[in-house]
Amino acid sequence: MKIYTFIALLWLAIPSFAQWHPVGHHVMTDFAQQVNPQLPWPEYPRPQMERKAWMNLNGLWHYALTDVLDDRFPPHWDGQILVPFAIESALSGVGKNVRADQALWYEKKFMIPASWKNKHILLHFDAVDWQAEVYVNRQLVGTHEGGYDAFSFDITSYLKPDSNELMVRVWDPTDAGYQPRGKQVEHPEGIWYTAVTGIWQTVWLEPVPETHIVSLKYFPDIDRKICDVETQLSHIHANDRVRVIVYDRGKEIAHAEAVAGENIRLQIPSPHLWSPDDPFLYDVTVQLWQNGKQTDEVHSYMGMRQISVERDAAGIPRIMLNHHFLFQLGFLDQGWWPDGLYTPPTDSAIRFDLYQVKAFGYNLLRKHVKVEPQRWYYWCDKLGILVWQDMPSGDLNEQRRNDHGEIIRSAQSALDFQEELKAMIDQHFNHPSIIMWVPFNEGWGQFQTIAIDNWVKKYDPTRLVDGASGWFDFAGAGDVEDMHKYPGPGIPEDKHDHRARVLGEYGGLGLPIEGHTWQPKQNWGYVSFPDTNALRKAYIDLINQLPDLIRQGLCAAVYTQLTDVEVEVNGFMTYDRKILKLMSPETVKANHSLYEVSIRE
Missing domain, CATH: 3.20.20.80 (Glycosidases)
Structure with missing residues (x-):
């Protein structure tokens, strides 16, 4: 895989990597010792849709805390922060709490490789908690609200031929707001934990053609031995076509193509089903063809599996995986780390x-x-x-519950919840797990x-819905x-x-x-x-x-x-x-x- 980093551009990078170190007095995992401040989290961040060329922007950035009512660019920087670790975490190298009346600013300089000339440049943020304003060369590129979903902007028209400056302004009210936040609170105690503010997943750049593959969705049907593929593209032209090729351990076993914008149906012969005991994954290549020429390609994977509720021989409703009852035994996993909070120290820590x-x-x-x-x-x-x-x-x-135990939300609170719920489903739609x-x-x-349960079930018929856990x-x-x-x-x-x-x-x-x-x-x-x-x-x-x-x-x-x-x-x-x-x-x-x-x- 071809990855561009700033190791060869140290004259632009923030100096003195040696000055970074974890902060605080709490316990840490052994994985914290593996964090490389020059390039933390170097792994490709989007395994479900992988392109060859990309640039990782993780590493040491400048940061500043300002009054939330002050919308000016910071006059100076407070220090360095290690992205993608939240500012409250030990691994950020900062370890500061951010109040609801403060804004958190980030700054990073970067250059675009000459080989990306004539490409559109996408700037990706895999997660920023919660409200983000993104500036390139001090021009507003776009805004995003939502602490758990990835977002991106086409920054091509904002770029300069030499050095470029990326700035991000973040506001996160934590438990002073109504936004989805999980167990984050300003004052942790009991089952409520330390707040996570700002960038907490990988930031990266990606060169793409003007017309390119934006997203994929797989709809496997093990009974009919098919998988429908829904593709979304940018700037579609009349003669554009999409081709999907499926591989079983390197051997092509299915392919199909269709006019861009139409769903593609793949026939999967004798499908090898995905399960915990046999987590088999098919490799998938998706290509965009324009006037007989391939112009874009992404590599992906899929699992053929089906989850359903069916009655067993005694008439008892059972959760069936591939039409077989498998008792599900597991952990509640909150995904917190003493050193990175929301962000695992390394990929090996996840494993x-x-x-x-x-x-x-x-x-x-x-x-x-x-x-x-x-x-x-x-x-x-x-x-x-x-x-x-x-x-x-x-x-x-808790003061706004109706007689059924439900919260009475404002229209904006309800809309934000529904938008973030949809974004979560869209982003993780293809994971058979x-x-x-x-x-x-x-x-x-x-x-x-x-109403929420019914919407989720209709929007994603490939999965079950647990509408109210407890x-x-x-x-x-x-x-x-x-x-x-x-x-x-x-x-x-x-x-x-x-x-x-x-x-x-x-x-x-x-x-x-x-x-x-x-x-x-x-x-x-x-x-x-x-x-x-x-x-x-x-x-x-x-x-x-x-x-x-x-x-x-x-x-x-x-x-x-x-x-x-x-x-x-x-x-x-x-x-x-x-x-x-x-x-x-x-x-x-x-x-x-x-x-x-x-x-x-």
Whole structure:
């Protein structure tokens, strides 16, 4: 892969990389030592649609904090910040909190390679929390609101032939606003964590032709042995055509083409189905042809799988993967890091977490009120981990609930939620690992539940919908009925509708490990234990209660949680990822025994 970096352009780069170092006094993972301040996160950021040429803009930038009412460019810079780590994080090298009455500015200089001449230059931000104004050479290029979705601008007309200046102004009200924010608060405590402000995923440049492939969507149908492909292009011309080629381990097994703008249907002979035990992925090449000449090409992949709710032989609704009941056993995964907060220190840090999930005998992660970088889902696709994807919560005003437990939102709050929900679905549509969308958790910002559930189901018919995970259930809404019970376990009441029953949260067994906690004292779990032996015994006692619940109709159980997070110490492993508190031959054996039960059902 051809990647341009600024290593050869040190005269333009911010000097003194050696001056950068993590800040703060909290624990950190070993992966923090692998962070390269010259180019953190060097991996290609969009594995689902890969082009050869790109430029990574991660690294040391200038930053400044200003009054939010002052819309002038900063007269001076406060120092350096390591992008893509949020300013509050240790790995940013800053470690400052940002108030709702402050704006955060970034600045970076860059040059465009001569080989990109006559190309359109796209500037990509994979995530900025929350409101971003983007300037190139002090001209406003565009704005974006939303802390979890990628966005881009065509900056071609703003560029100079030599050095260019990129500036970004960010405003993030955190819990003073109604925007989706997950568990971020200005003053962390308990289950609410440190705020994340500004750029927290990769920033990069990409050269493309004027007419180019913008996005892809795959619609696999394992019963009909087909996959429909929907493509979106920019600046379409009458004779433009799109060609899609599918490969099985390097061998072409299908191809089709159509006029640009039309869907393409691929016949997949004897489809090799994707599952946690066999996470097979087809390689895909998508080409744009204009007047007999190929002008654009992206490399992608897809998985052939189907998720549904079907009744078993006893008439019980079950979640079926490829028409087979597989009990889903997983962790609640909040995706926080002691050193990077929202941002994993490295790509290998992501892999480490996911490898532990598989090694423990689990097949599921519920990604809890956070959306991850695209490479996280890529590794779930590759390793075979099922994902329930939460929509990050927001607008948590408890004083505005109706008689059904729903929040009464303003029109703008509702619109922002719906736009960010749609963006989340669009961006992660092609990941076979994602099998369920979860719009609401425990009533946090929950509103218009039935309408939201119905819209999600119509917009993405390839996945299930868990409309209300915990607390305020609406009979018949979504595909599953979801209860939370601590320490549990339990099973939702059978409401005799079409829905499968799941245990969306349980467990929460706590154990602080000295030297591995966010703070020395005042840590907590839902239930506390004196040592790992007692913790593991209690865990096995919980697991041993699940077989009877599976026979009654339970289809999934989500244990809280994968890691300790700040003062919560109920993780499978410590926050610094150094101690696997629950890992033992006995606990792994107990986990695997549950799949035997599901096979018999």
